[in-house]
Amino acid sequence: MLYMFCANGVEECEALITVDMLRRAGIDVTTVGVEGKTVKGAHGIDFTADALLCEITENDINSSDGVILPGGGVGTQTLADNSDVVRYTKASMDNGKLVCAICAAPSVLGRHGMLKGKKATCYPGFEGYLEECEYTGQSVNVCGNVITAKGMGCAIDFSAAIIRYFKGEEVSRKILGEIMYAGE
């Protein structure tokens, strides 16, 4: 199980492309509403979270496969400011679980000292938060248990990297083929 933290102002498709792709690959992912069950996206799309942040426990995180932080300016700021989100993300990082962040959200990792000695990427303008790591500027960056990506247009490749991490290259390519993706 992966937990994806979704705050209001999230870039909807960074969250939902990833959920869609992972579920196609048979990887369990639970969207967790930070402020409520209905998540209000940055482009006027409201979606229903699978769970509420207050329902998630330390135990859930410790027995999970990791966490995913989608971007969007306002949503990312809320994630960075939420002590439970930060604590759960740090716990995942410390336990060697997968930690994924896309667009503005890698800044959450950088701001809370989770990227030391890592390579990472993010949306242009957020590199300042990644000073402690090696910023690569790649569309998608896989560095050990940390997967980061640059923006919504990289969300399919970001998801494919997560699928590859858990299920291998063949399953990843199968899903990319199934959705008729030519961009890989």
Next chain:
Amino acid sequence: MLYMFCANGVEECEALITVDMLRRAGIDVTTVGVEGKTVKGAHGIDFTADALLCEITENDINSSDGVILPGGGVGTQTLADNSDVVRYTKASMDNGKLVCAICAAPSVLGRHGMLKGKKATCYPGFEGYLEECEYTGQSVNVCGNVITAKGMGCAIDFSAAIIRYFKGEEVSRKILGEIMYAGE
């Protein structure tokens, strides 16, 4: 204004990537729930439609810029069987408004005789419904006022083609740059 008809079982991201992209480009799009305000997607993602099908009138359609049909097997079947969706899509086609369909959804156009003399594409396995037109097999196909695409992995290019149709190449490229899309 464009109307996007969303039935339960819709491929969520074919719908929502398109909504996200069009809104980024300043193009108005209203998601219309065919069976209710909460649309239940094919991969367990529920989202809130902007309007209900029963709230839309012939007048709304006649004064709109066109319609969009997202795919997903079950959702597409519901669209094809819904007399209002078919009537509104035909009206848009007859009035030279933009008609867009992705994945399985071009079959709705083919099944109801809307593709005669056109070129179109669709998800593999649905070509049988496109016999009356020239099936191109392209990722995205623009033919006059009809834009079709092959699957979820083409949704960004599909959206970019719609943006190009209304706002031109420059705006389309601007949005693709903004989302960090490398696949164009």
